[in-house]
Amino acid sequence: MNEHIDLKGLEKKAWRSAFQDGIWDIYFGWLFLGLAIAPFGDTFGLPAELGSMIIVLCWNSMAVLFLILGKKFITIPRMGFVKFGAKRKKMKKRLLAFLIFNVILAFLLLFINISGFFKALNIGGLTEPLVIGLILITVPLSILAYFLEFHRLYVYAIFFGLGFFNSELLYPLVGSPLDLFLSQGSVGIAIISIGLVYFVQFLRKYSSSQK
Amino acid sequence: MKSDESEGKIQILTEINKLIHEPARLMIISLLYVIENADFVWIKGQTGLTDGNLSSHLSKLESAGYVTVEKSIKNKKTNTLLKLSEGGRKAFEEYRKKLTQILGSTDN
Numbered sequence: 001m002n003e004h005i006d007l008k009g010l011e012k013k014a015w016r017s018a019f020q021d022g023i024w025d026i027y028f029g030w031l032f033l034g035l036a037i038a039p040f041g042d043t044f045g046l047p048a049e050l051g052s053m054i055i056v057l058c059w060n061s062m063a064v065l066f067l068i069l070g071k072k073f074i075t076i077p078r079m080g081f082v083k084f085g086a087k088r089k090k091m092k093k094r095l096l097a098f099l100i101f102n103v104i105l106a107f108l109l110l111f112i113n114i115s116g117f118f119k120a121l122n123i124g125g126l127t128e129p130l131v132i133g134l135i136l137i138t139v140p141l142s143i144l145a146y147f148l149e150f151h152r153l154y155v156y157a158i159f160f161g162l163g164f165f166n167s168e169l170l171y172p173l174v175g176s177p178l179d180l181f182l183s184q185g186s187v188g189i190a191i192i193s194i195g196l197v198y199f200v201q202f203l204r205k206y207s208s209s210q211k
Numbered sequence: 212m213k214s215d216e217s218e219g220k221i222q223i224l225t226e227i228n229k230l231i232h233e234p235a236r237l238m239i240i241s242l243l244y245v246i247e248n249a250d251f252v253w254i255k256g257q258t259g260l261t262d263g264n265l266s267s268h269l270s271k272l273e274s275a276g277y278v279t280v281e282k283s284i285k286n287k288k289t290n291t292l293l294k295l296s297e298g299g300r301k302a303f304e305e306y307r308k309k310l311t312q313i314l315g316s317t318d319n
Binding site: 005007010011014017077078079080081082083084085086206 | 237241242244245246247248249250251252253254255256257290292307310
């Protein structure tokens with residue numbers, strides 16, 4: 001029956017309109033930038049690992065806050081409020097289950113790494129950061145992109161996943177922590193810039209007078 | 212035989228729900244069918260209708276009992292929440308069925 005009125009297409013178009021404000025792009029770029037500044041944790045006089053954890057935690061909290069407040073005070077007043085149907089609710093549950101699974105998997109891999117399993121595999125060289133980046137970042141983010149139907153996130157996932165590999169390439173040239181700062185930071189800034197372009201277009205399309 | 216078939220199609224045509232068949236209202240009702248609920252601003256943005264136009268169509272849909280309109284005050288501003296009623300859902304499904312019967316049969 002859908003051939004005459006494409007309801008599926010209509011629902012998808014409505015759902016995807018949530019990503020036209022650029023706020024999700026800025027949010028992901030912000031998160032990626034967090035990894036770039038994490039190695040500078042010792043500048044606060046704290047032990048490097050603890051300092052990095054505090055930086056990432058504060059930075060990511062700001063990103064989440066930006067996403068929530070941005071949607072609440074910028075997007076919804078301009079674009080309006082919408083609550084999607086049962087299909088999307090089911091999808092949200094699956095996404096939540098996936099994210100929980102992902103956190104468990106990340107911890108599992110961390111413990112496996114501590115146990116020296118990866119070293120025993122003797123992958124070494126540039127393959128190790130490439131495999132780790134693709135498995136731990138690109139794959140989960142791509143699954144997230146699939147669930148959210150946020151197509152730009154597939155591209156971000158690839159670039160972000162390649163970040164560790166790029167930092168290994170940069171290491172002989174600039175040393176640490178600049179290698180990670182440049183590789184992940186450039187990706188983060190590029191994504192934020194894309195987000196800002198979408199954001200400006202959104203503000204132009206939905207000017208405050210339309211409120 | 213062919214004339215009977217044509218008469219049947221014409222008969223279905225007369226049974227088409229004219230309230231839903233109007234393009235702007237069809238757009239509104241289709242959108243509300245695929246979501247749970249939305250406010251006035253969102254429907255306005257998706258349909259591209261003006262405030263007055265949308266209000267007028269919504270009034271007609273509300274009078275027919277197809278759409279429920281819930282008004283509240285949010286941050287000192289009126290917020291109008293729109294939802295397709297059970298009756299509206301059934302009427303829209305019936306409309307689609309009829310439309311498929313007509314358009315499906317003209318494909319041949």
